[in-house]
Each structure stands twice: as C-alpha cells, then as structure tokens.
Amino acid sequence: MKSWKKVVGAVCMTTLVAASFTGCGKSGSKSGGGNTIKVGALFELTGNVANYGTSTLNGFKMAIDEVNAKGGVNGKKIELVQADNKSEPSESGNAATKLVTQDKVVAVVGPATSGSVAAAEPILTANKKPLIAPCATAPAITLNKDGKVKPYVFRACFIDPYQGKIMAEFASKDLKLKKVAILNDSSSDYSKGLAEVFEKTFKENGGEIVAKEAFLSKDVDFKAALTKLKAANPDALYIPGYYEEVSKIIKQAREVGLNVPLLGSDGWDSPKLVEIAGKENTNKCYFTSAYTAQDKDAGVQKFIKSYKDKYSKDPDVFALQGYNAGLVLFHAMEEAKSTDGTKVAEALAKTKDLQVANGKFSYDEKHNPITTALILELKDGVQTLVKKING
Amino acid sequence: MNSLVKADIRKLGIAAVLFAAIYGMLETEIIGAFWELNLVLIMINIILATSLNMINGYTGQFSIGHAGFFAIGAYMGAIMTVKLGYDMPVALIVGTISAGIVGFLVGLPTLRLNGDYLAIATLGLGEIIRICILNIEYVGGASGLMGIPRLTTFPMAFWIMVAILFFIKNFKNSAYGRACLAIRENEIAADTMGIDTTRYKVMAFTLGASFAGTAGVLFSHYFFIAHPASFTFMRSFDILTMVVLGGLGSMTGSVTGAIVLTFISAALSDFPEWRMLIYSVAMIVLMLYRPQGLFGDKELSLQMIRSLKMGGKKNDD
Numbered sequence: 001m002k003s004w005k006k007v008v009g010a011v012c013m014t015t016l017v018a019a020s021f022t023g024c025g026k027s028g029s030k031s032g033g034g035n036t037i038k039v040g041a042l043f044e045l046t047g048n049v050a051n052y053g054t055s056t057l058n059g060f061k062m063a064i065d066e067v068n069a070k071g072g073v074n075g076k077k078i079e080l081v082q083a084d085n086k087s088e089p090s091e092s093g094n095a096a097t098k099l100v101t102q103d104k105v106v107a108v109v110g111p112a113t114s115g116s117v118a119a120a121e122p123i124l125t126a127n128k129k130p131l132i133a134p135c136a137t138a139p140a141i142t143l144n145k146d147g148k149v150k151p152y153v154f155r156a157c158f159i160d161p162y163q164g165k166i167m168a169e170f171a172s173k174d175l176k177l178k179k180v181a182i183l184n185d186s187s188s189d190y191s192k193g194l195a196e197v198f199e200k201t202f203k204e205n206g207g208e209i210v211a212k213e214a215f216l217s218k219d220v221d222f223k224a225a226l227t228k229l230k231a232a233n234p235d236a237l238y239i240p241g242y243y244e245e246v247s248k249i250i251k252q253a254r255e256v257g258l259n260v261p262l263l264g265s266d267g268w269d270s271p272k273l274v275e276i277a278g279k280e281n282t283n284k285c286y287f288t289s290a291y292t293a294q295d296k297d298a299g300v301q302k303f304i305k306s307y308k309d310k311y312s313k314d315p316d317v318f319a320l321q322g323y324n325a326g327l328v329l330f331h332a333m334e335e336a337k338s339t340d341g342t343k344v345a346e347a348l349a350k351t352k353d354l355q356v357a358n359g360k361f362s363y364d365e366k367h368n369p370i371t372t373a374l375i376l377e378l379k380d381g382v383q384t385l386v387k388k389i390n391g
Numbered sequence: 392m393n394s395l396v397k398a399d400i401r402k403l404g405i406a407a408v409l410f411a412a413i414y415g416m417l418e419t420e421i422i423g424a425f426w427e428l429n430l431v432l433i434m435i436n437i438i439l440a441t442s443l444n445m446i447n448g449y450t451g452q453f454s455i456g457h458a459g460f461f462a463i464g465a466y467m468g469a470i471m472t473v474k475l476g477y478d479m480p481v482a483l484i485v486g487t488i489s490a491g492i493v494g495f496l497v498g499l500p501t502l503r504l505n506g507d508y509l510a511i512a513t514l515g516l517g518e519i520i521r522i523c524i525l526n527i528e529y530v531g532g533a534s535g536l537m538g539i540p541r542l543t544t545f546p547m548a549f550w551i552m553v554a555i556l557f558f559i560k561n562f563k564n565s566a567y568g569r570a571c572l573a574i575r576e577n578e579i580a581a582d583t584m585g586i587d588t589t590r591y592k593v594m595a596f597t598l599g600a601s602f603a604g605t606a607g608v609l610f611s612h613y614f615f616i617a618h619p620a621s622f623t624f625m626r627s628f629d630i631l632t633m634v635v636l637g638g639l640g641s642m643t644g645s646v647t648g649a650i651v652l653t654f655i656s657a658a659l660s661d662f663p664e665w666r667m668l669i670y671s672v673a674m675i676v677l678m679l680y681r682p683q684g685l686f687g688d689k690e691l692s693l694q695m696i697r698s699l700k701m702g703g704k705k706n707d708d
Contacts (some may be wrong), residue, residue: 045663084663089535089618090610094428098660101424119535119616138534145538187525216522269665 014288036079037339038101039064039329040105042095042120044112047087052112052318056134057082058311059319060109063326065310073333079275081105089119096120100127103385104278106339107131109325112318114138114189117153125152129341130332130348132156134325137163137190152345154367156325158226160190162373163265163288164197166389170286170375171236171263172205174387179210180263181234183249194240194265215245222249226256236260242267247276247318254281261286265310269317269376279381289374291317291358292383303357324356324371359390395564398558406553411548413511417545427545429657431613434548435606436649440633441559441642442602447631448688449563450595451575452502453510456517457630460600462622463520464607466530469539469617474529479542483608487690490604493520498596502589505578517627525619532615535618536611543613551609555602559642562598571595575640590608595650638684643691648684 041060044053064078072078074235081103083095092111099105100123107130111117114136121141124131133141134156142153172178180202185191211232213225224247229237237253239246239262246268253262264287274282287329293304293314303323307315331354333339336347354361359372375387413430416422439461446454468486471477477485488551502511530536562568570591573581582588611617633652637644655673659666677685 047669082663083660084666088620089616090614090621093614093616094425094432094657097428098425115535115616115618115620118535118619119614122541140534140537178473180510187522187533189532192532 035076035381037074037076038081040081040083040099040103040108040110041336042083042085042092042099042108042116042391043312044087044111045114046086047085049087052135053087053110055316056110056320056322056325058287059307059322059324060326061322061345062307062310062319063323063330066306067330074339078330085116085120087113087116088195089115089270092116092119093123096123100124100129105129106332107329107344108135108339109322109329112136114141117141121150121153125150127341128152129343130154130329130345132325132329132348134321137351138193139366139368140152140363141196143268146189147274148218148253149366152341154328154345154348154363155388156328156361156372157290158322158370158373159368160193161197162368164194165201166375167194167238167263167265167286167288168198168201168205168207170288170387171238172202172207175236175261175286177207177235177261179208179233180238181211181213181229181232181236181240182209183213183215183222183229184239185217185245187216187386188241190265190267191240191242195238196237204278215249217242217245219245220248222252223256226258230256231290232259234260236263237379240265240267243270243273243276247273249287250277250281254278255302260284263287266290271314274378274381282378282381285378286386287376287378289317289376290372291320292374292376294376294383294385295358295374295388297358298366299355300358324358324361327356328354328361399561401552403557410549413549414546414656426657428613429653431543431545431548431609432657433489434545434552435610435613436630436633436653437646438552438555438602438606438609439630440637440645440649441556442599442606442635442647443630444634444640444642445559445562445571445595445602446599447634448638448642448645449568449575450592451573452592452596453506454513454596455510455598455624455627455631456513456515456520457599458622458624458626459517459520459605460494461607461610461630462524462617463490463493463617464604465611465617465622466524466536466607467604468608469536470530472542472612473536473539479547479608479612482542483605486608487605490607491601494600495593496585497595497660498593498600499589502592502596514624514627517622517624519589521619521622524622530617533619535620537615537616539611539615541655543609544653547572548609548613551605555605556642556646559602560637563642567591567594575607630645632674635684636674638686638688641684641686641690644684644686644689647686647691676702 041057043057044050064080068077083099085092085095092134099108107125109132112135117133117136118141121131130152132154136155137157137160140161142150144150158293182195184195211229213229215222239249261284266289268287269289328351331343332347336343349363352362362370377384377386417427443457446452464486467489468482471482471485497516504512572585573586574591578588626637631647634645637648669682
C-alpha cells in the first residue's frame with residue numbers, strides 16, 4: 001500500500017517536472033520569424049484585476065486581426081505573443097523581460113494598471129522597445145523624476161487629472177452646482193488623484209467643497225460616511241472610484257435619503273454597476289468616460305459590431321483602449337517603415353489626428369493622448385450621452 | 392580544526408563552485424536575461440522560505456504574515472536609496488534591522504498566542520503593514536514607490552542567500568535552535584525543563600522577520616518598484632506554500648520548495664491560463680500523498696544520499 005502511494009507520488013512529480021521542462025524548452029526555442037512582426041501583449045490575465053487585462057487584450061487582438069486581414073504592417077503579418085503578470089507589478093517586470101529577451105518582440109502593449117506599467121517600463125526602455133499602456137492613467141508613468149518624458153513609454157487613455165477637470169467643469173457650468181461633497185477611495189491612487197483635481201477645478205470655478213469622506217476598496221458598508229455627508233447638505237456628491245464599491249455606495253446613498261446627483265469617473269463604467277445599485281437608484285448619476293455604446297458615431301458603432309461578432313459580448317472602455325493602442329502602434333510602424341524600437345517610438349510621438357475607433361487621436365509632448373471624452377448620464381440604468389468633449 | 396568547521400568549509404566550497412558555474416553561464420549569456428531574473432527571484436524566495444521556516448518549521452509557531460516584513464524591508468531599503476541617497480549596503484542593513492525591530496515589537500505580545508490565534512494575528516499584522524503603506528504618501532501610497540534603481544546583482548543576491556542559509560543552519564544546531572525545536576515538540580515540556588519559551592519564540596520570530604526584510608531590499612532593488620500589490624496575503628501564502636511543499640522544519644526542503652515553485656511559475660509563463668491550474672493540482676497531489684512535504688523535517692545531505700546507496704539505512708541528519 002505504502003509503495004503504491006510512493007509510485008503515484010513519484011509519477012505525479014515527474015509529470016510536473018517534465019511539464020515545466022517542456023515549457024522551458026518551448027520558450028527557449030522560439031526565434032524571430034522572417035515574415036512576421038512579433039508584438040508583445042503583457043496583461044493582467046489572472047489575479048484581482050484580470051477582468052481589465054482580458055478586456056484590453058481582446059480589444060488589442062481585434063486590432064491585430066483587422067490589420068492582418070488588410071495584409072499586415074509593411075507587408076508583414078503581426079504575430080501576438082501573450083504574457084501574464086498575475087496582476088502584480090514585479091511579475092510584470094518578469095513577463096516584460098521574457099517578451100523582450102526571449103520572444104524578441106518589437107513592441108509591447110500593456111499592462112492595464114499603472115503600477116504594473118511602472119515595473120515593466122524600465123526593461124523596455126533599457127532594451128529600446130516602445131511600450132503603449134492602453135489604460136494606465138497615472139500621470140507619472142510617462143515621465144521621469146526630473147519631469148522629462150520617457151522616450152519609449154506611451155498611453156492610449158486620458159490621464160486622471162483630465163477626467164476630474166472635465167467633471168468639475170461640467171458640474172459647475174452645465175449642472176450649475178455650488179456645493180459638492182467628495183467621497184473617495186483612499187486606497188486607490190486613481191480615486192485620490194481625481195478627487196484632488198476635481199476639488200481644485202471646482203473651487204476655481206467658484207464652487208465649494210462642503211465635506212470629504214474616504215473609504216477603502218472592498219468595503220461594503222458606507223452608511224456612516226454617507227450619513228455624515230448628508231448632514232453637510234451638498235448639491236451633489238463626487239465619487240471617483242471603481243464600480244465594485246460605487247454600486248454599493250449608490251444604493252446606500254439612496255437608502256439614507258441622499259437623492260442629489262452623483263458624479264463619478266470611468267471606473268463606474270460596467271453593467272454590474274446598475275445591476276448591484278438598482279435601476280431606479282442610478283437616476284441622476286453622471287460620469288466621465290471615453291466610450292459609450294450609445295454613441296451614434298459611425299466609428300464607434302463599427303467597433304461595437306466587430307467586437308460583438310468576434311467575442312459575442314459588448315465591449316467596454318478597456319477593450320476600446322486596447323483596440324486603439326493597436327491602431328496607434330501599427331500606424332507608427334507604418335510611418336517609421338521599420339520595426340526598430342527607436343524609430344517606432346519616434347513615429348509614435350509624432351502621431352497626429354489619427355482616426356481611431358472613437359474619434360481623432362494625437363499625442364501631446366508628454367505622450368498623453370488628446371482624444372475624445374464623454375459625460376454620460378444613467379437614465380433608468382441606461383447610459384445616455386450628455387456631452388462630448390473633443391480633445 | 393573540528394569536523395563541524397570542516398564540513399562548513401566544504402559546503403562553502405560547493406557554494407563557490409555552484410556560483411562560478413552559474414555566473415559563467417550568465418557572463419557567456421547561455422542563461423539569458425529572463426532566466427537571470429528568475430534566478431534572482433529564486434534566491435529571494437529561498438531567503439523568504441528559509442526564514443519563515445525558522446518560525447513555522449523550527450519553532451512551530453504558525454505565522455502567515457511574512458509578506459508584511461518583506462514589505463517593510465522593500466520599502467525601508469527603497470527609502471534609503473531613492474529618498475535619502477544612500478548606497479545598497481546601507482539599504483540592506485536598514486531594511487533588515489527595521490523589519491527585525493517590527494518583528495520584535497509585534498512578536499512580544501502576539502507570540503503569547505498559539506495555534507490558530509497566532510495565525511490570525513500574524514495574518515492581520517501583514518495586512519496592517521500593507522494598509523499603512525497604502526496610506527503613506529511619502530512612499531507613493533497606492534501607486535507604489537517608483538523609480539528604484541536596479542542595484543541588486545546576481546552575485547550580491549547569491550552570497551547574501553548563502554550567508555543567511557549558513558546562519559540558519561548553524562542556528563538550528565546551536566543551543567538556541569535546540570531550544571526552539573524543544574518548543575515545537577512540546578511547549579509545556581520545554582517550559583518545565585527551564586526554557587524561557589517566550590524569549591526563544593520572539594528570537595526566532597525576530598530573526599525570521601529581519602531576513603524577510605533583507606529579501607525585501609533585494610526584491611525592490613531588482614524590480615524597480617515597491618508596490619503594495621506585491622505584498623498582499625497571497626504573497627504570505629506563496630512563501631508558506633514553499634515551506635510546506637519542502638517540508639516544515641527542513642531547511643533544504645524550503646530551499647527546494649522555493650526553487651521548484653519559482654521555476655514552475657517561470658516555465659509555465661507561456662501558458663498563463665494553465666499556470667494556476669497546474670500549480671494547484673501539484674499542491675493537492677502533494678498534500679494527498681505526502682502531507683509532511685517533500686522532505687518531511689529531514690535535511691537533504693550528502694550523507695543521506697550515501698546511505699540511500701548503501702541500502703536505504705534510515706538517517707536522521
């Protein structure tokens with residue numbers, strides 16, 4: 001009996017070791033093909049932000065398929081090499097090293113979150129390969145400590161301060177609000193950054209911030225904070241954050257009798273928000289985003305249709321940004337007429353008025369895109385386009 | 392010269408040969424940048440696993456907050472180099488000592504708990520450290536401390552690891568280590584025999600925490616960033632898994648666990664969808680067929696291999 005167990009154990013271990021060696025051999029034997037251009041996709045495919053990573057990757061894959069269907073870039077087909085960073089920054093450095101040194105990719109798209117980009121970027125820069133972060137919003141990732149722009153790092157989404165500014169402008173000029181309270185996620189830099197810029201812009205426009213409260217991500221009960229905020233009697237509440245918490249906040253805000261407009265950011269953009277918060281509770285909710293399915297723009301509708309055909313589900317903003325990142329990268333490769341990292345990065349920096357899925361796309365001198373922003377309102381749970389701001 | 396010292400010198404010689412072999416392959420680029428990175432990661436994980444083994448394996452205290460000390464080392468080291476402009480040696484010393492101090496301060500009250508209660512207390516501690524970091528703007532808060540220079544080199548990681556392994560090996564064989572083992576086997580009996588159990592428990596905990604701090608400094612100076620997401624309780628579990636896989640109480644087991652798990656993770660990086668699955672299946676199979684870990688609490692040694700050849704005579708070394 002005992003020896004039987006030993007044999008099974010030994011067989012399992014051998015299989016395991018053998019499996020790991022084949023993996024090792026496979027990654028080692030890959031070499032640069034002659035007729036393809038290898039492009040890396042480094043995303044959060046497992047771990048706690050895997051939904052952002054996979055969505056973005058889906059969008060990027062669609063861009064690759066489209067460009068390949070048109071005959072590729074400079075006559076060569078694009079070959080995708082995927083890597084996972086387990087939603088963890090140090091793994092991002094690990095995966096970036098693999099993509100650049102083992103798979104010999106010419107450029108990397110991803111990761112989705114700013115921390116992971118910051119960990120992957122030094123490796124790309126050291127090897128002179130461009131990186132496009134489709135949805136990393138922290139301003140610092142494209143800039144060195146001395147404020148100089150990093151030559152190989154780009155992004156495909158607008159930065160945090162931009163969203164906060166747009167919402168503050170909208171609140172004071174379109175909604176004509178005077179007193180706003182802020183409830184932000186103190187464990188998220190995204191949320192804190194937005195709150196800061198919102199406060200600054202709103203005050204500049206003559207408004208007043210009457211109260212401020214904070215929560216931590218994964219919190220479930222917000223009633224204490226909401227009751228305090230209600231006591232300050234605000235005209236509206238600004239809640240930059242992600243839908244997991246925000247959906248519960250919206251529900252509980254209505255329960256404690258806070259029936260004022262609720263303002264938010266692109267982290268709200270998920271069907272789950274309405275599902276958890278309840279349709280009737282999401283009335284008078286406004287948020288900034290780069291994309292909505294309600295946008296009647298022809299480019300957006302075409303993107304939605306192809307995405308649905310390919311993945312049989314609705315795209316979200318991350319998918320759109322992944323798709324745009326692909327378009328921007330392939331355009332730059334065509335402009336550079338080369339896959340040399342330095343030349344592609346130079347061409348990327350010169351991107352101007354490129355037609356992407358949701359409008360025109362240009363880079364400013366800090367490698368941040370100047371692109372379309374939207375203000376959306378939820379009406380009985382349905383997103384409605386209120387205002388479109390072009391770059 | 393007594394035989395123990397001789398044995399130590401022989402082991403040091405083996406380490407030097409191993410180092411020369413790997414370093415040669417790195418220099419001639421037989422091992423590329425990806426596997427170099429994973430070698431350094433293996434070194435860091437070995438330090439983490441063996442230091443946790445001091446607490447969980449030798450002293451029998453179930454601690455699952457190791458990521459917290461790892462984080463303290465990573466951040467303190469990074470503060471030294473990035474914010475205050477000191478060199479790597481200063482960062483290593485400060486990172487090690489500060490993690491040790493926190494380990495000592497926390498160990499004093501919590502180590503009076505035992506079993507499940509201690510596990511929960513240390514789990515909470517790890518999370519407290521992470522959430523504190525998350526809210527300190529000075530170290531970047533939720534976006535992490537960026538722009539750390541890559542000061543960790545392969546030789547540095549290797550020799551620090553060897554030094555720590557020697558320390559832990561000799562600790563186990565010392566009077567202090569024997570006292571710790573006695574506590575693991577039966578705390579009441581140890582107490583009756585006149586062993587100051589709290590003192591030894593705190594000692595093992597502090598030493599384990601400071602080595603985790605050393606690993607943290609190496610880690611943040613290799614991966615360019617210290618980010619709260621790297622120090623979640625999942626990291627604590629990863630380290631614990633390495634220790635349990637190798638066998639609680641076996642230093643060579645912890646080393647093997649760290650090597651095997653890091654290697655599997657790297658080798659399967661081409662199949663991200665399968666990685667977690669294979670990893671989990673490996674754990675389940677191991678726990679079913681070998682709940683005491685690969686080596687149990689035995690140490691792998693040359694003598695053991697020799698005795699296996701001679702016909703499987705049982706050897707306890």
